[in-house]
Amino acid sequence: MVVKLQNNGKWYAKFTVKGVTKHLLCAGATTQKQAEEIENAFKYKLLQQLNGVIPMEEKKMSIDKLCDKFLQYSELNKRSYKQDKSRVKVIREYFKRCRYINNIKLDDIEQFKRYLLNRGLKEVTVNRYLEVISKMFNIAIRNDWTTKNPIEQDVKFSLKNDNNFRCLSLKEQNKLLDVVKGTYLEGIIIFALNTGLRKSDILPLMWEDIKSYDDKVIHLYIRKSNKYVDMPCTKMLLNFIERTPKGDRHGSIFINPLTKKQPKEIKRAWNTAKRKAGIENFRFHDLRHTVASRLVNAGVPLPTVQKVMTHSDITTTMRYVHTPSEEMFKAMDVLNSCNEVSIQNG
Numbered sequence: 001m002v003v004k005l006q007n008n009g010k011w012y013a014k015f016t017v018k019g020v021t022k023h024l025l026c027a028g029a030t031t032q033k034q035a036e037e038i039e040n041a042f043k044y045k046l047l048q049q050l051n052g053v054i055p056m057e058e059k060k061m062s063i064d065k066l067c068d069k070f071l072q073y074s075e076l077n078k079r080s081y082k083q084d085k086s087r088v089k090v091i092r093e094y095f096k097r098c099r100y101i102n103n104i105k106l107d108d109i110e111q112f113k114r115y116l117l118n119r120g121l122k123e124v125t126v127n128r129y130l131e132v133i134s135k136m137f138n139i140a141i142r143n144d145w146t147t148k149n150p151i152e153q154d155v156k157f158s159l160k161n162d163n164n165f166r167c168l169s170l171k172e173q174n175k176l177l178d179v180v181k182g183t184y185l186e187g188i189i190i191f192a193l194n195t196g197l198r199k200s201d202i203l204p205l206m207w208e209d210i211k212s213y214d215d216k217v218i219h220l221y222i223r224k225s226n227k228y229v230d231m232p233c234t235k236m237l238l239n240f241i242e243r244t245p246k247g248d249r250h251g252s253i254f255i256n257p258l259t260k261k262q263p264k265e266i267k268r269a270w271n272t273a274k275r276k277a278g279i280e281n282f283r284f285h286d287l288r289h290t291v292a293s294r295l296v297n298a299g300v301p302l303p304t305v306q307k308v309m310t311h312s313d314i315t316t317t318m319r320y321v322h323t324p325s326e327e328m329f330k331a332m333d334v335l336n337s338c339n340e341v342s343i344q345n346g
Contacts, residue, residue, distance in 0.1 A: 002035040011035035017046045061101050061145035067092045070136045087132050165289040175277040185269050194237040196291035196309050207249040222310050
């Protein structure tokens with residue numbers, strides 16, 4: 001069926017062939033007869049495509065549009081939206097010469113890797129860019145904008161061992177807490193050392209997140225895994241909480257005294273505190289590593305450590321196992337006993 005729109009005087013067709021419905025502009029048609037001829041031509045072409053006589057045409061999705069679609073997805077679903085936004089800017093600029101996503105081939109990805117390395121980026125950072133591109137193409141595949149992802153497994157670099165993290169000694173911990181005593185940074189560090197939470201989960205904490213003081217349990221939202229957890233309080237954490245009168249426990253737990261707002265970043269204050277405490281080569285995230293290592297070294301079962309650290313995969317928790325545990329030695333004793341019986345029977 002063809003219709004003429006009064007607002008622009010153009011003819012449009014709508015038809016269905018084998019359950020596939022199409023809407024199209026009858027470009028160039030000035031009469032109903034011309035529009036019907038164009039409609040019939042499209043019907044015939046679609047019928048041939050559906051019957052396999054001629055191949056279906058691939059939808060042309062521009063790189064710009066896919067970048068926009070990915071950023072919409074990232075803003076709603078990812079904690080790394082700001083980083084994604086920065087990386088997409090580079091990706092958009094580099095691949096603009098390709099224009100459409102189906103023009104991007106494996107060799108283009110390899111050249112992009114070389115381009116990033118020449119800019120001085122580390123291999124692990126290059127992998128982050130490749131992950132963004134791969135996710136973009138997966139979104140395109142799900143929406144039938146393309147059929148193949150050019151990011152193949154062997155395109156990425158093998159991630160280097162990231163187990164060389166640094167743990168805080170008790171002496172360093174005491175120095176650090178002395179330096180930050182009475183500042184808003186003190187509470188942030190206490191939370192990190194007594195929960196193992198990430199900085200991104202600590203800074204936005206509200207007093208309303210603390211479920212119950214009587215049961216000594218805090219109810220926290222973990223952004224990375226998008227879930228709530230109930231976490232028991234240590235004495236140090238409970239003492240910090242109880243310093244604030246119950247009537248004042250509302251709104252943000254941490255307030256930057258300079259901005260009078262919830263802190264979004266603490267880099268300057270953190271670096272100043274480290275310098276005053278004489279602590280070198282130590283990141284804020286290493287406080288999380290410190291918690292995990294202390295639990296593992298104290299013999300806490302790995303599934304329990306996994307739960308405390310909110311690791312989705314226990315292989316992540318296993319990174320903190322550096323030396324054979326007592327349980328491992330007991331396991332070897334079982335094998336020794338079996339070997340001795342085997343020798344005796346032999």
